[in-house]
Amino acid sequence: xxxxxxxxxxxxxxxxxxxxxxxxxxxxxxxxxxxxxxxxxxxxxxxxxxxxxxxxxxxxxxxxxxxxxxxxxxxxxxxxxxxxxxxxxxxxxxxxxxxxxxxxxxxxxxxxxxxxxxxxxxxxxxxxxxxxxxxxxxxxxxxxxxxxxxxxxxxxxxxxxxxxxxxxxxxxxxxxxxxxxxxxxxxxxxxxxxxxxxxx
Numbered sequence: 295x296x297x298x299x300x301x302x303x304x305x306x307x308x309x310x311x312x313x314x315x316x317x318x319x320x321x322x323x324x325x326x327x328x329x330x331x332x333x334x335x336x337x338x339x340x341x342x343x344x345x346x347x348x349x350x351x352x353x354x355x356x357x358x359x360x361x362x363x364x365x366x367x368x369x370x371x372x373x374x375x376x377x378x379x380x381x382x383x384x385x386x387x388x389x390x391x392x393x394x395x396x397x398x399x400x401x402x403x404x405x406x407x408x409x410x411x412x413x414x415x416x417x418x419x420x421x422x423x424x425x426x427x428x429x430x431x432x433x434x435x436x437x438x439x440x441x442x443x444x445x446x447x448x449x450x451x452x453x454x455x456x457x458x459x460x461x462x463x464x465x466x467x468x469x470x471x472x473x474x475x476x477x478x479x480x481x482x483x484x485x486x487x488x489x490x491x492x493x494x
Contacts, residue, residue, distance in 0.1 A: 338489040340470075341373075342396045346484060348442065350375050354487045356471040362463075362493040364453030369471055371422070371487075376437045376444035379423025379476035380485050383407060384452040386460055387468045393488040400483060403472045407456050420448040421476060454493040463493055 338358030343351050356369040369382050387393060388401035408418030421427065421434035424444065428434075437444030452471070454462045462469035470488040475481075 338471075338491070340393070340487045340489040342399075342487055344375075344484040346375050346378065350443070352473070352485070352487050354471070354473055354489055356489040357491065358489065359492050359494060360452050362454040364451060366417070366449050366451050367471070368447060368449055369420075369489075370445070370447045371473060372443065372445040374422075374437060374444040374446070374473075374485070376424045376439050376442070378482075378485055379421060379425070379478060380473040381406075381419050381421055381476055382446075382448055382473050383419035383450055383471070384456070384462075384469055384491065385472050385474075386456060386462070387470050387488065387490070391488075393470060393490055399486045399488075402480070402483070403470070403474055403486060403488070405456050405460055406472075407452065417449075417451040420450055422446045422448065422473075423476060452491065462491070469493075 337355050339353065339355050341351065341353040343349060351373040352371070353373050354369065354371045357367045360367060371380075371382070374380065383406045385403035385406035388403060390398060391401060391403075392398045406419060417433075419433065421430060422437060422444075423434060424436045424439065426434070427436045435446065435448065437446055450471075454469075456462065456467075456469070460467055468490065470490045472489070473485055473487045475483075475485040
């Protein structure tokens with residue numbers, strides 16, 4: 295399901311040079327953040343290839359370690375379909391999902407920290423889309439588009455406790471920073487990408 299027709303003009307597209315500069319700065323920022331978390335920490339990556347019209351090679355870079363009490367982290371993505379909005383957030387990895395095998399990614403990542411936070415009240419998720427981002431300025435932004443691909447760099451808040459009954463690293467719960475299709479296409483698993491996270 296595609297987003298409804300836009301009622302406001304899409305922002306002017308960035309030049310290829312500006313996009314490359316922003317992407318490089320975002321990647322450096324994500325790497326610098328994870329190095330500061332612990333001496334052994336490094337940026338984690340996840341990716342997959344999907345066919346949705348043309349073929350899209352999705353990639354996600356995020357910290358692979360974070361403070362259990364909570365912190366803000368920078369998450370960057372590239373190669374996304376700019377016509378498909380996604381949520382970026384910290385979620386429990388569903389039972390049966392092997393993050394190294396996309397053929398097992400058949401269940402929606404849930405629960406997620408902050409739930410489906412369209413209003414941006416928790417800061418725990420971010421909605422990236424090029425059609426309706428202006429309706430939720432606290433929690434959403436458009437893709438940076440170049441060559442028919444969408445990229446983004448956003449901040450989200452992560453912590454080990456997802457809810458009163460679910461905590462990453464306890465009771466067999468494993469967690470990841472993920473992208474997943476937004477509420478306009480919530481059952482589409484093609485846009486699930488995982489970067490597993492452990493908490494110190």
